[in-house]
Amino acid sequence: MAGFLNRIAEGLFFETDRRRYWDHRQFGLEGETFETPGPNGSVISGLWLKALPQDGKPLQGTVLYAHCCTRNMGFHLPQVSWLVPSGWNVILYDPEETGRSTGKLTLNGMVDDAEAVYRYARDVRSVSADKLVLFGQGPGGDALLRLLRRHPDGAAAIILEAVTATHRGWMIRRYGPGVGHLGARLLPDSVSEDPIDALREEKIPVAYLYPGRDDSVPEKEMDDMLKALPENREIWMALKEKHLTSFGYPTEWRDRFLNFAAKAIIR
Numbered sequence: 001m002a003g004f005l006n007r008i009a010e011g012l013f014f015e016t017d018r019r020r021y022w023d024h025r026q027f028g029l030e031g032e033t034f035e036t037p038g039p040n041g042s043v044i045s046g047l048w049l050k051a052l053p054q055d056g057k058p059l060q061g062t063v064l065y066a067h068c069c070t071r072n073m074g075f076h077l078p079q080v081s082w083l084v085p086s087g088w089n090v091i092l093y094d095p096e097e098t099g100r101s102t103g104k105l106t107l108n109g110m111v112d113d114a115e116a117v118y119r120y121a122r123d124v125r126s127v128s129a130d131k132l133v134l135f136g137q138g139p140g141g142d143a144l145l146r147l148l149r150r151h152p153d154g155a156a157a158i159i160l161e162a163v164t165a166t167h168r169g170w171m172i173r174r175y176g177p178g179v180g181h182l183g184a185r186l187l188p189d190s191v192s193e194d195p196i197d198a199l200r201e202e203k204i205p206v207a208y209l210y211p212g213r214d215d216s217v218p219e220k221e222m223d224d225m226l227k228a229l230p231e232n233r234e235i236w237m238a239l240k241e242k243h244l245t246s247f248g249y250p251t252e253w254r255d256r257f258l259n260f261a262a263k264a265i266i267r
Contacts, residue, residue, distance in 0.1 A: 009186035012171070013139055014069045014105055016098035021074030024049060027081045036120045038096060039112035042103025046093030046117055047073060048125065049080075053087040060087040061131035061156070061265045064121055066114055066140030067092065068162070068216070068244070072099035078248045079137070086258055088133075091125070093117045095143070107139075107167060107191045114143040115150065133261045134158040137244070138216060145198040157205040157264030159257060161246060162217045165196040165224035173218035196228050205232045207260050209253060211246055212239030234260055 024031040024047060031049040038044040051059055063083055067076040073092045080090045095113040096103030103109070121127045132155045136144040141163035148154060164170040168184035175183055199206070206229055210222050226235060236256055238246050246253040 005186050006188045009171070009183045010107055010188065010191070012175075012183060013107060013167070014098075015071070016069055016094075016105060017071050018099055019071065019074075021071065022077040023074065024077060024081070027077065027084075029081060029084055034120065034124075035100075036116050036124075038101070038103055038116045039109055040103060042096050042113075043101060044093055044096070044113055044116045045100040046091060046120070049084050049090040049092070051087050051089045052084050054085040057085070057087045060262060061133060062089040062091060062121065062125070062127045063133050063135050063261070064117065064144075064155075065090060065092040066095075066134075066136040066144050068138030068140050069095065069098070069105070069110070070138075074099065076244075079244065080135070080247075082247075082250075082254060083258075088261070089125075089127075091117060091121050095140075107142075107187075108193075110139060110143040111146045114147045118147060118151070118154065129154050130156050131265050132156055133264060135257075136163065137161040138163065142195045145195045145202075146193055148204070149193075149198045149201060152201070152203050155204060157207070157261060158202070159207045159209070159260065160225075161209040162211055162214050162222065162243070163195050163208070163225060164217050164221040165228070166194040166221070167191055169224070170218065170221055173220055196224060199225060199228045200230070202230045205234075205260070205264050206230060207234040207236060207256070209236040209238055209241075209246055211241040211243065212237070213241060214243040216243050 172180035
């Protein structure tokens with residue numbers, strides 16, 4: 001019974017599915033789907049998008065994107081499709097139990113999922129760390145932050161959007177007294193590593209986007225993340241933006257992203 005309740009509490013962080021959404025060809029993009037071995041015999045499914053620079057833009061590098069664990073990567077294609085004509089290759093993927101990926105999605109396991117895709121980027125696509133930018137939203141950013149604990153110099157920079165500071169803090173502040181405290185207590189004891197712990201150790205440049213109208217992460221959790229950012233940081237206060245609107249539509253934040261990423265790969 002305890003394991004069942006633990007699973008329910010942990011599942012509140014995820015709203016994934018296996019439905020079909022956007023296809024990269026609908027955006028006029030060139031890409032290849034891939035599968036790579038994940039933890040505990042699972043298979044992680046992903047997509048490689050080839051950079052197609054336009055308007056004289058140079059070839060830049062590669063962005064490894066981890067979505068916010070809602071729906072699946074097909075739904076989130078608009079979050080990164082605009083990077084391709086700006087000269088960036090993009091790797092996106094589904095964590096376990098999402099899209100065509102197998103296995104069971106957990107807070108700790110999603111870091112191993114990110115590790116599997118990181119290894120694909122480095123070993124199969126031969127992406128060097130100094131040309132790799134990590135981009136994560138919500139739980140995806142959580143996974144990438146904790147991945148960098150294993151590879152402190154494993155990328156040129158990381159861009160985060162609406163990433164919570166702590167798992168139990170998110171539960172309490174999102175669901176309030178009573179339900180929130182119960183949910184926090186029901187999280188597995190193995191969930192002991194929080195995003196804010198990894199953030200405090202970051203050595204590479206970090207950009208944190210704070211969407212002011214995003215109700216997926218409590219404001220106080222994002223406030224705590226801002227306080228923990230390392231010196232080499234940028235803070236993007238997108239106070240008018242809602243959940244997934246900052247990069248899903250043409251906004252100034254896309255330009256901020258491109259400028260930050262370009263500076264990171266030539267530093």
